[in-house]
Amino acid sequence: MSERTEIASLGEFGLIDHLTRNNETRNASTLVSVGDDAAVIDHFGRQTVLTTDLLVEGIHFDLSYTPLKHLGYKSVVVNLSDIYAMNAQPTQILISIAFSNRFSVEALDEFYAGVYTACQAYGVDLVGGDTSSSQKGFIISVTAIGEVAPDQYVKRSTAKVNDLICVSGELGGAFLGLTLLEREKKIFAETGAQPDLEGQSYIVGRLLKPEARKDVIEFFSEAEILPTSMMDISDGLSSDILHICKQSEVGCVLYEDKLPFNEEARQFAYKLQLDPTACALSGGEDYELLFTVSQSDYEKIKNNPNISIIGYISEASEGTILVTRAGNKHALVAQGWNHMHAK
Amino acid sequence: MSERTEIASLGEFGLIDHLTRNNETRNASTLVSVGDDAAVIDHFGRQTVLTTDLLVEGIHFDLSYTPLKHLGYKSVVVNLSDIYAMNAQPTQILISIAFSNRFSVEALDEFYAGVYTACQAYGVDLVGGDTSSSQKGFIISVTAIGEVAPDQYVKRSTAKVNDLICVSGELGGAFLGLTLLEREKKIFAETGAQPDLEGQSYIVGRLLKPEARKDVIEFFSEAEILPTSMMDISDGLSSDILHICKQSEVGCVLYEDKLPFNEEARQFAYKLQLDPTACALSGGEDYELLFTVSQSDYEKIKNNPNISIIGYISEASEGTILVTRAGNKHALVAQGWNHMHAK
Numbered sequence A, B: 001m002s003e004r005t006e007i008a009s010l011g012e013f014g015l016i017d018h019l020t021r022n023n024e025t026r027n028a029s030t031l032v033s034v035g036d037d038a039a040v041i042d043h044f045g046r047q048t049v050l051t052t053d054l055l056v057e058g059i060h061f062d063l064s065y066t067p068l069k070h071l072g073y074k075s076v077v078v079n080l081s082d083i084y085a086m087n088a089q090p091t092q093i094l095i096s097i098a099f100s101n102r103f104s105v106e107a108l109d110e111f112y113a114g115v116y117t118a119c120q121a122y123g124v125d126l127v128g129g130d131t132s133s134s135q136k137g138f139i140i141s142v143t144a145i146g147e148v149a150p151d152q153y154v155k156r157s158t159a160k161v162n163d164l165i166c167v168s169g170e171l172g173g174a175f176l177g178l179t180l181l182e183r184e185k186k187i188f189a190e191t192g193a194q195p196d197l198e199g200q201s202y203i204v205g206r207l208l209k210p211e212a213r214k215d216v217i218e219f220f221s222e223a224e225i226l227p228t229s230m231m232d233i234s235d236g237l238s239s240d241i242l243h244i245c246k247q248s249e250v251g252c253v254l255y256e257d258k259l260p261f262n263e264e265a266r267q268f269a270y271k272l273q274l275d276p277t278a279c280a281l282s283g284g285e286d287y288e289l290l291f292t293v294s295q296s297d298y299e300k301i302k303n304n305p306n307i308s309i310i311g312y313i314s315e316a317s318e319g320t321i322l323v324t325r326a327g328n329k330h331a332l333v334a335q336g337w338n339h340m341h342a343k
Helices: A011-019 A068-084 A105-122 A173-191 A201-208 A214-223 A237-248 A263-271 A276-282 A295-301 A337-341 B011-019 B068-084 B105-122 B173-191 B201-208 B214-223 B237-248 B263-271 B276-282 B295-301 B337-341
Strands: A030-032 A039-043 A046-056 A089-099 A125-133 A139-148 A164-168 A229-232 A251-255 A289-293 A307-314 A320-323 A329-331 B030-032 B039-043 B046-056 B089-099 B125-133 B139-148 B164-168 B229-232 B251-255 B289-293 B307-314 B320-323 B329-331
Touching (some): A011 B105, A039 B089, A046 B039, A068 A105, A068 A214, A089 A105, A089 B139, A105 A125, A105 B011, A125 B030, A125 B039, A139 B046, A139 B089, A139 B139, A164 A295, A173 A276, A201 A263, A237 A276, A295 A307, B046 B068, B068 B229, B105 B125, B164 B295, B173 B263, B201 B263, B229 B237, B237 B251, B237 B276, B237 B289, B295 B307
Parallel strands (some): B089 B125, B251 B320
Antiparallel strands (some): A030 A039, A046 A139, A089 A139, A164 A289, A164 A307, A229 A289, A251 A307, B046 B139, B164 B289, B164 B307, B229 B289, B251 B307
């Protein structure tokens, strides 16, 4: 190898595009492959949905403020979120872990207690995995399997012009929780002062113990809504809506005053002199669902308190726009989680 | 946490038993869960088979003598081997990697070249995955998906008394390849002498570029043989036949003079003053298939040059026995790969 290209020069998504540029599909059962929240496999008329995530200590989580039980729970939930983001029901998981010798059996028990709690809460079975040593730190790989009726799965690439853009729940909380915990960790390291998490249980909970939006998928089923496109928000709203626009070859208009905030999160943002809108756009790990629906579904959506309509899909030529409270238009930029999370 | 139990006190299999002791199955589609080469999921009358493995630099592979392309190939193959060990056909894989900043795009391209070569050789699709940074080293997680007709999957727990015990290919080669490469690495570190791999391409190839026994599964199908139990040999014959015996609640008798060796491997073992039988019993990573068949299948098996009949299944009360060339009987012990591989 005479050349050396730094991975950072491609970025995460550029790297994935690069590594999968020659990927070929050989099995007729492979319906959706690389490039969505999960893959879809045809199984004799029904469809199986598959996704996997790798979580690495020091990159994705910090054990100095993350209880192992919460980490086990979250490791499962973030994968189930990808299954729900395909409009499918998760059914099984596989989980592999690697750990250095600083971990005891009791520590792994705590982690698995969280894993099993999540399995129970979401009705999924743990059906396999692998355990291994690591040279450094704790590494977690989770694969989730789900199922969906034929033609009911929802991809990222099928949003249509004039569709409504919707988001479940509230945004920015997990990023503010991370900011708080990183701040308290720094203060503790410098002064030995115990963390002051008073009144911040919402944002800390959003980071450490997120939930996947099973309820929203159930609502779609009951209300007979089939979103035209969907993904879960793991990197931040800006970055994620840009994925939908790029893959669907459309543009979008989002309205700042429609973005859903939690009041506690908003107050904490002001306290830190952070812009709540920036937190909602660029903070990640909220694991809310970002989806588009046809305008004809407006009546079915409008009274659901868990769903906010935040904008609409436009022609690709109109770009990807945020309309501020003051009525100004800004181009959305993919300044996602990784960027803000970088240390 | 007031107690601390060292993980080493349980061992790998003890740890897995411990962590999954309260694992419950909630979905009727979960046919085979934790404890076999792969899980089996019912999909509306057909069956999906799932397995996952985690490979960690410094634990499972050493990049000082493992070409990245070979590593990519092997990462896929070891998972496909688990699918074949269920008598199923692999169809898709998911692959996640984490890497430190010492890796370049060109290095990852080499790794993926091996991944895609394996996908092509075995006719599987890469359908998803995840990429991430790591604090140290290269970490690979592969999940493989396969399919099998109803009631055709083969578990570890269903061997019957008087069944014939069979193994595909030859044993001990990968362990000898590892021994050679570790020795040359040490000599290079001490003296700077270039590796002497003259005439050792067989054993080096067995370690660095193993193949999964797709051909044996195809033979079963053509010859209409359904093994009564099966697994792949990843930890070593001794350790792996003991899994089958424990899970099937039976004993076994193996014959030393029936164990299949490669002549080059045997000569290298003698050169290092290692006992070839010990290498076959306790060396791992051969990825051959270990299986049992009913005696009524003897005529179908006996002339296949890729299959050796190495013993038979006995009552549990008779124990797990190796009969030596001299006619002595020894209890088989699970001195597997991890033990020999420990540095």
